[in-house]
Amino acid sequence: MGICGGETRSNLLEPIKAMDASKTTSDINGGCNAIDDLLTTDCDGFPGKSTPKMSTVGNSTNILWHKCSVEKSDRQELLKQKGCVIWITGLSGSGKSTLACALSRGLHARGKLTYILDGDNVRHGLNSDLSFKAEDRAENIRRIGEVAKLFADAGVICIASLISPYGKDRDACRALLPEGDFVEVFMDVPLQVCEARDSKGLYKLARAGKIKGFTGVDDPYEPPLNSEIVLQQREERCDSPTHLAEVVISYLEKKGYLEA
Numbered sequence: 001m002g003i004c005g006g007e008t009r010s011n012l013l014e015p016i017k018a019m020d021a022s023k024t025t026s027d028i029n030g031g032c033n034a035i036d037d038l039l040t041t042d043c044d045g046f047p048g049k050s051t052p053k054m055s056t057v058g059n060s061t062n063i064l065w066h067k068c069s070v071e072k073s074d075r076q077e078l079l080k081q082k083g084c085v086i087w088i089t090g091l092s093g094s095g096k097s098t099l100a101c102a103l104s105r106g107l108h109a110r111g112k113l114t115y116i117l118d119g120d121n122v123r124h125g126l127n128s129d130l131s132f133k134a135e136d137r138a139e140n141i142r143r144i145g146e147v148a149k150l151f152a153d154a155g156v157i158c159i160a161s162l163i164s165p166y167g168k169d170r171d172a173c174r175a176l177l178p179e180g181d182f183v184e185v186f187m188d189v190p191l192q193v194c195e196a197r198d199s200k201g202l203y204k205l206a207r208a209g210k211i212k213g214f215t216g217v218d219d220p221y222e223p224p225l226n227s228e229i230v231l232q233q234r235e236e237r238c239d240s241p242t243h244l245a246e247v248v249i250s251y252l253e254k255k256g257y258l259e260a
């Protein structure tokens with residue numbers, strides 16, 4: 001990749017300079033002081049003269065990480081919040097989607113940018129190729145974890161709500177993020193309560209043998225042991241979704257995620 005036809009070096013620098021008057025060109029370009037430096041290093045906007053070190057990740061060979069001078073901290077400053085992932089896990093019917101929505105509403109009302117990745121919804125598109133067998137659930141969780149990481153890097157408070165039944169897969173998603181940025185919320189609702197709610201009629205179908213491998217019925221759910229937040233609901237009617245959302249919002253406030 002080279003400098004595009006008609007664009008001069010100084011043309012290309014203008015948007016960088018205009019971006020943040022408080023930063024020096026050196027700050028913005030990660031320590032590159034002169035245009036000649038820019039041309040011999042991997043700073044963004046210019047190709048390096050030296051051969052860059054290529055990587056291999058999984059089956060992707062000869063790939064190169066491109067760094068940009070607009071960083072996560074810049075986006076967080078713009079949004080006046082810190083990007084993170086709220087990972088809501090629990091049985092079907094435990095109230096994950098309801099909490100995700102109440103949380104999004106509560107944060108939106110405080111001027112905070114959120115985005116929900118709901119298992120059910122993501123399975124309508126990106127993950128529509130995945131079934132509910134163990135390896136597909138693992139892949140569902142992995143992909144949602146990776147997408148959530150991108151949202152957090154964008155500075156967004158990303159709310160992932162999916163059953164995510166396996167501890168190993170949840171922990172792998174946690175490991176994708178910096179310490180503290182993955183907040184696991186366990187909807188600790190007994191199977192009997194979820195089954196009594198049965199808002200989609202899926203438990204009934206599972207008990208009748210019409211859905212095979214339904215979580216909690218004939219497929220496992222591994223309760224998390226070290227969640228940042230545990231929301232216990234022992235009866236069908238207990239804390240309102242708004243109240244539960246407030247518990248999560250208070251946690252985020254205390255940990256400094258609602259300011260840049």
Ligand SMILES: Nc1ncnc2c1ncn2[C@@H]1O[C@H](COP(=O)(O)OS(=O)(=O)O)[C@@H](OP(=O)(O)O)[C@H]1O
Nearest residue numbers: 092093119120132137140162163164165213214215
């Ligand atoms: N076999 C089986 N087991 C569990 N759930 C099932 C199944 N088949 C379909 N559904 C519906 O899919 C929703 C769960 O999708 P997830 O992506 O959250 O599941 S997982 O994390 O991959 O286990 C789940 O939604 P929620 O009720 O919101 O959890 C169900 O609507």
Ligand SMILES: Nc1ncnc2c1ncn2[C@@H]1O[C@H](COP(=O)(O)OP(=O)(O)O)[C@@H](O)[C@H]1O
Nearest residue numbers: 092093094095096097098197199236239240241
């Ligand atoms: N805090 C709550 N108290 C009582 N009922 C709830 C609560 N949260 C959700 N519900 C009800 O439980 C059912 C399942 O909620 P849902 O959010 O769809 O769960 P999940 O996404 O875990 O399957 C719905 O009928 C919903 O109205």
